[in-house]
Amino acid sequence: MELKKLLEGLHYEIIKGKNDGEVKNVNYDSRKVLQGDLFVCIKGFTSDGHKFASKAIENGAKYIVCEEIVECNDDITLIKVEDSRKALAVIGSNFYENPKDKLKIIGVTGTNGKTTTAFMIKSILENAGKKVGLIGTIANYIGDEKLDTERTTPESLELHELFSKMVKENVEFCVMEISSHSLELDRVYGIRFQSGLFTNLTRDHLDFHKTFENYYKAKFKLFPRSEQSIINIDTDWGKRVVEDLEALDIKNYKTYSLKEGNIIAKDIVEHGMDTKFTVDLDGEKEEMLLPIPGNYNIYNALGAILACKNAGLKLREIKEGLKDVSVPGRCERVMKNINLPYEILIDYAHTPDGLLNILETCREFTKGRLISVFGCGGDRDKLKRPEMGDIGTRLSDIAIITSDNPRTEDEESIIEDIIKGVKEGEYIKITNRREAIKKALEIAKKDDVILIAGKGHETYQILKTGKIHFDEREVIEEILKKN
Incomplete structure (x- = not known):
């Protein structure tokens, strides 16, 4: 791909070399670099990619994207950016011809419930005849094809490669679990979500975020990037999401609850492992059967129902997809x-x-x-x-x-x-x-x-x-x- 095309939408400065040339591949791991590649220097927690720029050049890199100036020969094109993680996301999207813009992407974030909610959405959409991709903790899916995964949300370069594969397989919807790490580390930078869903916020990952406030702020990043936010308001943190969206004058959100909100679950009856309840969605009612027990799974279902309604499905279609849902390793x-x-x-x-x-x-x-x-x-x-x-x-x-x-x-x-x-x-x-x-x-x-x-x-x-x-x-x- 031409370097100019690869850098489209990116604020950068050419420190050395020219703003042209043909890039063979993009990498942020110097060990994977081959002749003619572009290498992005990423700052990590245990290592700094700038220290491996010389190794990348030794392996054949001709283009280096960096935040800090690195030593290189005159035949190397050196490109300086303010934030190399965001740069990797933009470059990765461009390299795979912006597949994110050809998918309807639904993001689910929260401490608990991400996986279950994502599988519910996938089940409902597929039952309605849609081809769906899923990116999450258990595995990644392109339709029925299962791909192993190492982390909840892949690094941005791999993420756009996965999007590209989905587009080639005619996937219409991609359901994603969005981890707080991925939001904080800009793995999903530049993506516009059809729906962004908030399940809850409880104690986890404070070894990384250090404080609940940092943890919350990382999660919140999803919602200004979403065409519609879907929020569980039966939690204090959910109420704060609404308050913070209102403070930004963002009104495109829906809420779910067992008590109040745009969608409510009523008349809950448990039959062993099955749960029956009636949803009231802005006055429209439908009885649902959920083959997974527990009130917390009703919350997951309510979020999934709103996301699928936002995707254009009717409540009766949603009901049919929900009744057969199963999630590996969740109850x-x-x-x-x-x-x-x-x-x-x-x-x-x-x-x-x-x-x-x-x-x-x-x-x-x-x-x-x-x-x-x-x-x-x-x-x-x-x-x-x-x-x-x-x-x-x-x-x-x-x-x-x-x-x-x-x-x-x-x-x-x-x-x-x-x-x-x-x-x-x-x-x-x-x-x-x-x-x-x-x-x-x-x-x-x-x-x-x-x-x-x-x-x-x-x-x-x-x-x-x-x-x-x-x-x-x-x-x-x-x-x-x-x-």
Whole structure:
């Protein structure tokens, strides 16, 4: 691609070289650079791309985009920008011929509920005959094709490449989970969203953002970029989103709630794992069936309904798509085709609010005892550990506290941090996660519910020694077969 075309829409200064030439490829990883490439120097938390500019040139880069002047030969074109992360987003979009502008993009942000809401929207749109792409925590999808993912929201260059693939496959809608990291680090810079959806804000990622205020401000960036904002106003943070939009004189928003707002859920009735409720959307009513339990999933459904209504669907079409939705690792029934006297659920709940929600939901349909298995991740916010210890033991009849992605931290120390929060309830400490699951299965009796929380869709454990395969579905099946 011509350099001029690649730099369109970007404020830049040519420090050395000329504003022309043919660029073969774009990279921000010097190890991937080949002859004739453009290299963007990105400042990270552990490394600075400016330090690797010489390596990129050695590997064949002919064009360098930087915030700070770097040493280079006269045959190199040096392009200075104010913000190289934003520059990467603009360049990436241009390189793939701006596929973002050819898609209807729906963004979902919040601490909890992003994945479930995104899958609901995908299910509803597909049921209505739309071809849908999905970018999120579990995997990326182009229609029915599943692609592995390493992070909730890809870096901007990979994101635009993914958009490009979607456009080539005639995808009309792309549903995205938008992480606070991606907003803060400008991975989604320059994207205009058809709908931007706010689920909630609870404790998480403070190891990165440091304060709740920073965390909130990162999330809020989505909404001025959205044609319509969709906000859960049954939370204080949701109410603040509305206030801050009003302060910017932005009126294009809709609200959802169990009490007030543009869409309300009424007449809620739970039938085991199914939930029935009636939605009232600006006076239009429709009865819905949701095959996932819990009030928090009703909230997720309300947000999804508004997003799909904004996409042009009718309430009856939305109803049909919602009734068959399923989300891997979110209140997922395991071994449901085997005649067990108890229920086994796995869920991704790994925050205090997430664990509280799933345990309260399980309590509603548990006839016997509620047995929970949970832990906390290493190298993450330590203050949430005692909170989860309190919630897990208080709301379970028996809590088994174990390991969950300890990373570089000592497993025993993490568990001790969790136990510090225990105020009441019975708990068992079993460090090895496989043994903890085995213990839960051994003690379960008729009508009990076992909840294994923290990993959900994940099929691995991250230890000091690296990532190992660990699929809880497989672990459960193996233990049951041996017994």
